[in-house]
Amino acid sequence: MRASGRYMAASLAVVLAAALLAGCSQEIRGEEDVLARPYTGHFYDDPPSAAGTPGTVVRSELAAGGPQGATAWRILFRSTDQSGRAVLNSGMLVEPDGKAPAGGRTVVSWAHATTGSAEKCAPSRSVDPYVWMEGLTGLLKQGYAVVSTDYTGMGVAGPNSYLVGETEGRNVLDAARAARAVLGAAASDRVLLWGHSQGGQAALFAAQAWKRYAPELEVRGVAVAAPATDLAPLLRADIGDVSGVSIASYAFDAYSSVYDAPLDSILTPAAVAALPTMTGFCLLTQNRTLHDVAQPLVGRFLAGDPETTQPWAELLAANTPGASALPMPLFVAQGLSDSLVRPSSTSAFVALEKQRGTDVTYDPVAGATHGSIANKAMPAVLRFFDGVAR
Template identity: 55%
Template sequence: MRRRFRGPRFAFAYFAVVLAVAGALVAAVALRIAGDALERPGVDEFYAQPPDAADGDPGGLVKSEALLGAPLASSAWRIMYRSTTADGDPVVVTGTVVVPWGPTPPGGRTVVAWGHPTTGSARDCAPSYGFDPFVGIEGLRWLLLRGYAVVATDYTGMGTDGPDSYLVGGTAGANMLDAVRAARELLGAQASDRVILWGHSQGGQAALFAAERAADYAPELDIRAVAVAAPAADLLGLMSAHLDDISGVTIGSYAFQAFADTYGDSVPGVQLDSILTPEAIAILPEMNELCLLSNIDRLHEIGEPVVGRFTTSDPTTTPPWSELLAENSAGSVAFDAPLFVAQGLDDALVVPADTTGFVAHERAQGMSVRYDQIPFATHATVAYLALPGMLEWLSRVTGD
């Protein structure tokens, strides 16, 4: 049937709607920028821990503050809450909670716990501390439109004081689960016990460890689905692929320090000089203070001279580092929730073959896994390009 042109009145109405929507978006962006600008002068006060901050049960809310520049049609808060390390030591963690406006569905909103990709390991690299704490939550707008509440942890050692925890799976997994607990305390009846775990890269590892630990660590939570994009699931493969490039220097700087902080007192031989060269140890303090996205040029400037001379031996075959890389690789425990894995075929950081091997391993454990391999997707773009498939899959497996 031939489409009829409806004339200038229709055209005017159409463009009026477009302009109204555009105006609302501009206003929302302006409000967010204005809100962030107003909050910046006092932002450091929030990240200072009260003397008794770590006293209490994991997931307990220490404090919260409303964010003035929340995304369109939503409310948001910074939170500080209690969690644990991989060894069970108490820590204090920060993060962000976002909830859409509108009626709460019967039984409360499903909570999506977001695990962010690598931003660095220093305090200032925490997403919640950034000028726009929401920009890095991939798929946030679509998740809010579905009525989900979203909580995003910064991970231990970022935002507020704590040990470095980069790629320490047990710590990151606990941080994600305890973030859900803290969000539920904050939101009350708005938040249900239904949880979706969603993470990219480093956050994919965190989401997988959260899923593997949930039954024992947080049995009150109902993990409905787990979705990951280019997950750092196989640390042996990840490190092996980048032993002699700048990615290996950057990842290694963050990770070896975190492993030393976490396991140095409990695992013999976990000292930095047992795996890193003197040149590597010399640059470590500055490398670990630099945030990935805002300091990429400086990271390359100080890291590239030690490429090929970063480690004294291959950490993927040198105990105890090889054992720690294996211990912090996902897949040791199967979980009941369905799993979605997305991998970009042009990803130069997380090698597609490693993700394919991980998926095969999970399926061999009897898990339900959907695997989307996305042509042309890089490590940076894969989470966004995976969203249509991931959201369709979520509707099917959760009924949301």
């Protein structure tokens, strides 16, 4: 089965999703809800065991509706979490049609921005999963195969991984392994990492973990847009509005679950009570209901400062990327009109990476918001990838 030509609708949905992240009207949210309707097949039912070699593909199916001139699959593959426990991941793989170049295609492992943390919020569980894959058309035109992970706990059951850097990073690397398993000789061992927002944090952790976790891959470069870097200041800075409360609900719920940290040491009683409801909603596709619960908590969500309250300060620091210099070139794009990930935070991260010895290209984009930066930066990302993938 070859992918059909429904990609113009996906392009419209990308624009709507970007507008949402920038903070737009409920009317546009309603349109986005229609475009991101859920997948209704049986691919995710009765998933197989997670036990086995990381990167092993345990199930795949051809997926309809992708870009013209490409073939797409939904995939289930094995990975591990931050403690080394076997976990199952779901995701997408898209390959350009036609003969692969000599030596095989370079694989781009794409890490998605925040869509939620519940199983149903996985991008691959959308009937049109390509809408979430920023830059997909350009990447395919340059001949790359593009693979993605939904992250552990999304798509199929598993421990929560929201902003758990080591788990996300392993998932991103295992997605690349899975792509090579599906494509065989059509894929090379060359890998590029690409992520936006939460996905920027995931891609950076994948870059940090590469040589010790997946040394058989040849990671040539990593590109990130508005990455979630210094997590404690990020959460504190954004907590004054409904978007910040929504994202913080995912993060504190995940850390409480993964690290057994007491929620009542950082959240108010009202926030603790609301958390199970909030984390059941997906960002973008259920904004109206999520924000209805989050809005009354603005100004009364945190009971302490995440930068100084333990164990939260330590946990957030441990999940902040940048522990050491990266062994490959890094491209960082940042919208100068971004009110979620502040330009000052990204500039500080870039400066620190340069101090550590990472080869960094920094691209601050005037007028770009948190929602629009990934797409606005794509021409520069494609040039960067072309330079490092040769």
